Amino acid sequence: MSFSVMLEQLCGGMLKSMEIFFLTLLFSLPLGLLIAFGRMSKNIVLRTVIKVYISVMRGTPLMLQLLVVYFGPYYLFGMSIGGSYRFTAIILGFSLNYAAYFAEIYRSGIASMPVGQYEAAQVLGYGKAQRFVRIIFPQVVKRILPSVTNEVITLVKDTSLSFSLAYAEMFTIAKQIAAAQTNFMPFVVAAVFYYVFNLAVAVVMETLEKKLSYYH
Amino acid sequence: MNLLEMNHIVKEFDGLEVIKDISISVKEGEILSIIGPSGSGKSTLLRCATMLERINGGEIRYLGERAAYLGGDGKPVYPKGQEAKRIRSYFGLVFQNFNLFPHYSVIKNIVDAPIKVQKRARQEVYEEARALLKKMGLSDKENAYPCQLSGGQCQRVAIARALALNPKILFFDEPTSALDPELTGEVLRVIRSLADLKITMVIVTHEMAFAREISDRVIFMDKGKIVLEGKPEDVFDADHTRIREFLGRYQRG
Numbered sequence: 001m002s003f004s005v006m007l008e009q010l011c012g013g014m015l016k017s018m019e020i021f022f023l024t025l026l027f028s029l030p031l032g033l034l035i036a037f038g039r040m041s042k043n044i045v046l047r048t049v050i051k052v053y054i055s056v057m058r059g060t061p062l063m064l065q066l067l068v069v070y071f072g073p074y075y076l077f078g079m080s081i082g083g084s085y086r087f088t089a090i091i092l093g094f095s096l097n098y099a100a101y102f103a104e105i106y107r108s109g110i111a112s113m114p115v116g117q118y119e120a121a122q123v124l125g126y127g128k129a130q131r132f133v134r135i136i137f138p139q140v141v142k143r144i145l146p147s148v149t150n151e152v153i154t155l156v157k158d159t160s161l162s163f164s165l166a167y168a169e170m171f172t173i174a175k176q177i178a179a180a181q182t183n184f185m186p187f188v189v190a191a192v193f194y195y196v197f198n199l200a201v202a203v204v205m206e207t208l209e210k211k212l213s214y215y216h
Numbered sequence: 217m218n219l220l221e222m223n224h225i226v227k228e229f230d231g232l233e234v235i236k237d238i239s240i241s242v243k244e245g246e247i248l249s250i251i252g253p254s255g256s257g258k259s260t261l262l263r264c265a266t267m268l269e270r271i272n273g274g275e276i277r278y279l280g281e282r283a284a285y286l287g288g289d290g291k292p293v294y295p296k297g298q299e300a301k302r303i304r305s306y307f308g309l310v311f312q313n314f315n316l317f318p319h320y321s322v323i324k325n326i327v328d329a330p331i332k333v334q335k336r337a338r339q340e341v342y343e344e345a346r347a348l349l350k351k352m353g354l355s356d357k358e359n360a361y362p363c364q365l366s367g368g369q370c371q372r373v374a375i376a377r378a379l380a381l382n383p384k385i386l387f388f389d390e391p392t393s394a395l396d397p398e399l400t401g402e403v404l405r406v407i408r409s410l411a412d413l414k415i416t417m418v419i420v421t422h423e424m425a426f427a428r429e430i431s432d433r434v435i436f437m438d439k440g441k442i443v444l445e446g447k448p449e450d451v452f453d454a455d456h457t458r459i460r461e462f463l464g465r466y467q468r469g
Contacts (some may be wrong), residue, residue, distance in 0.1 A: 114315075116311060116315035117315060119311070119315065120311065120315035120317070121317075122268070122304075123266055123268070123304070123308070123309045124329040124333065124378075124381065125304050125305060125329060125333040125334070125381065126329065126332070126333055127301075127333075130332060134328065134332065135317055139318065142319070214361060215319055215362070215363050216318070216363050
């Protein structure tokens with residue numbers, strides 16, 4: 001296999017990896033906020049359930065979670081899996097896992113807000129929803145951005161765990177080519193791809209941070 | 217009719233009574249100062265009046281409307297929804313540490329609540345806000361952010377923010393306590409100018425000379441109770457041990 005063919009295949013895989021990456025962010029960022037609300041709820045049942053959920057999601061390997069999400073429906077309910085469910089399972093698994101991490105990040109950000117901001121908004125007549133959307137959340141975003149960047153960068157690399165479900169994203173392809181050709185080169189290219197993508201992620205996040213640095 | 221009435225207010229924290237059966241009333245146009253040693257409950261009383269703390273006894277009325285009272289089960293009852301919104305619109309509060317919104321510019325801090333909460337017309341609100349900033353001597357700071365301002369400037373923005381909602385009564389919770397001594401003057405000047413406009417105010421303060429000069433009535437609190445109440449000269453010159461002790465500590469610095 002020529003270098004250019006290998007590159008082409010890996011590029012195709014990279015697009016799949018990026019698809020996992022963006023879809024996971026799209027679902028886990030809002031879901032994480034909802035989970036954070038549940039975690040901070042006054043309802044003790046809801047709060048406890050969410051706490052256990054977060055604990056399990058953070059306490060077990062993501063690869064294992066992917067396997068459970070993919071094979072679970074078959075073993076538990078005898079549902080037929082495979083086909084398009086493979087991709088759905090990957091997005092579901094990643095989103096559920098990352099939402100747990102994001103939830104804790106949101107929670108730490110919300111908890112770090114000075115009580116005076118809530119009180120000022122309350123006295124000025126803002127309703128609860130308005131207060132959160134207009135006053136609290138924008139400031140929380142600024143506070144949690146560095147932690148979110150960390151998670152996002154980890155996610156780029158974690159997409160490679162999809163190989164455990166034999167989904168043809170970049171890492172799975174790199175492994176296949178490397179094994180078939182007994183060639184080390186695909187791994188080198190894969191490393192470069194991940195690194196460059198993360199570099200881009202870092203630049204974007206840094207730009208965001210700079211945009212929000214107009215106040216402190 | 218009294219603008220504000222607080223009747224037999226009791227407030228406790230973890231079983232410790234910090235407000236012990238206090239009643240005060242404020243008439244329209246009146247300026248009331250509350251003085252007293254730290255921990256005497258004056259800020260807590262203000263926080264009860266502005267519904268930031270829930271009372272454990274008594275009732276609060278704004279313009280005769282019941283804003284808080286003790287229900288049959290001994291728990292405080294507060295209005296909800298539109299009623300709560302209306303009652304909150306009667307008062308404004310200026311905090312000791314300003315609590316401006318750091319992510320909003322000066323002008324946005326002032327106009328956001330009138331536009332988003334009171335749903336007033338944008339243009340009119342902006343014009344009013346600019347007039348307020350001019351009155352505060354901050355016309356050139358319209359687009360600055362709170363972090364670029366001095367403490368005194370921040371507090372003047374906070375006063376403008378409270379005034380923009382056109383409250384009937386304005387509370388000040390130690391408005392100069394977080395400021396360097398050389399910055400207190402500018403804030404006191406602004407409050408004095410509001411007094412000239414006959415805006416109803418309740419001021420918790422440690423600025424004794426200021427309280428004496430500006431107030432129609434002064435309340436001296438100690439250990440959760442009102443010890444003295446009356447015209448400034450009657451309170452400040454009273455031949456009463458507790459207030460003489462308190463003021464003596466001030467004069468010695």
